[in-house]
Amino acid sequence: MIIKKFVGKTEEEAVEAARKELGSGVVIMNVKEVKPKGFAALFRSKQTEVTVALEEEGDIPKPVRKETAAAEPVNRENPPAAAVTLAADNSQNNIEKRLDSLQTLLESRFQQDEAEKQEQTEAAPPVEKQEEEPSEEELERSKFVRLLYNTMLENEVDEKYANQIIEDLEKNKKPNMPFDYILANVYQKMILKFGKADGITAAGKGPKIVLFMGPTGVGKTTTIAKLASDFTVGEKKKVALLTADTYRIAAAEQLRTYANILEAPFRVIYTEGDAKQAVQDFHNFDYIFVDTAGHSHKNEEQMENMQKLFEAIKEAGEYQTFLVLSATTKYRDLVRIVSSYKEIAEYQLIFTKLDETSTLGNLLNLKLFADVPIAYVTCGQNVPDDIECFNPQKTVKQLLGGKA
Ligand SMILES: Nc1nc2c(ncn2[C@@H]2O[C@H](COP(=O)(O)OP(=O)(O)O)[C@@H](O)[C@H]2O)c(=O)[nH]1
Ligand SMILES: [Mg+2]
Incomplete structure (x- = not known):
């Protein structure tokens, strides 16, 4: 999945820039207004920053893309609907920002759940260790996915559809997938599932x-x-x-x-x-x-x-x-x-x-x-x-x- 930010005077302008560069298959992940900081604030009005994602074969960002990303020119003084490419090595940070408080919220819930389970296991008898146990990290990851799944069910997403979303995720699963990446992936899949409606549109002629x-x-x-x-x-x-x-x-x-x-x-x-x-x-x-x-x-x-x-x-x-x-x-x-x-x-x-x-x-x-x-x-x-x-x-x- 490619995740990129585009900035424009309006949301439409930023989305248009994203479509131009990445094609019509882009999914809008987040839209927010950005105020220029410091001295620039005196001369530039507010702009809209749109974060988009594009799913690709193979998925997890490869180092190659990191180089391409770094090589892209960014006019920092005055980005005209410019793509601010996100380097892969700090993507974790960026996804966090992109999903606003969602990641933080999920993590705090995750830790809370963990603490509760810890209390329970302290009281329970020790379980015998099995051979070939998945790594600690992998276990944490599947717990995180489980948490996303349970949150969907709590919000009354039908089990059938929640399962579909998680199965989709499992298909693209790679070892060492960062939590943020899992979250962004599920988020993007769900937005795609909702699709886009036209709403009320004008008639060609007549009312x-x-x-x-x-x-x-x-x-x-x-x-x-x-x-x-x-x-x-x-x-x-x-x-x-x-x-x-x-x-x-x-x-x-x-x-x-x-x-x-x-x-x-x-x-x-x-x-x-x-x-x-x-x-x-x-x-x-x-x-x-x-x-x-x-x-x-x-x-x-x-x-x-x-x-x-x-x-x-x-x-x-x-x-x-x-x-x-x-x-x-x-x-x-x-x-x-x-x-x-x-x-x-x-x-x-x-x-x-x-x-x-x-x-x-x-x-x-x-x-x-x-x-x-x-x-x-x-x-x-x-x-x-x-x-x-x-x-x-x-x-x-x-x-x-x-x-x-
Ligand atoms: N809480 C809430 N009430 C709504 C909303 N939309 C409509 N209502 C209320 O639902 C009731 C029925 O609305 P109405 O438009 O007469 O429904 P109709 O029979 O489908 O035409 C009215 O009391 C509305 O004020 C909404 O989004 N939220
Ligand atoms: Mg009525």
């Missing part, structure tokens, strides 16, 4: 119709309000809001209230004809967000109605679909929900209520089970603030025991 579906009470309407606010106030786009949730009067009123605040047009759609008409009427808008009734995925009639509505909208224009799920729902139920909605349309995921759970394993489980990317996450009831684009780096850190 982009964005449909939101999902079970009752997960936060569809609230999420639509957050996104609509972001697009109208933040990006100055024209957004129309429609609701097909005619099961509860209060549901339509809830979206109408948000529409009024945002000064966005609002309409209730009862039939497929209404949906087509609305798309025509708002043809000069940038986006049309459509709220739907949350109903049980077990109710076939309701699912059929939803399917008909979606068919009508698909014919009416360019569209995207999002399935809204709550991070607090049980894994088994989530599995059933994602499967039943797959019959209606292809979708990206939005996870709500991250603030109401301390374990995010379901995000990874569902991504891998449904093989669909996560676009947004919400973490509170406040409109419009409590929503963000899904950040795999942040989530993976949490899944490996880092702070939220």
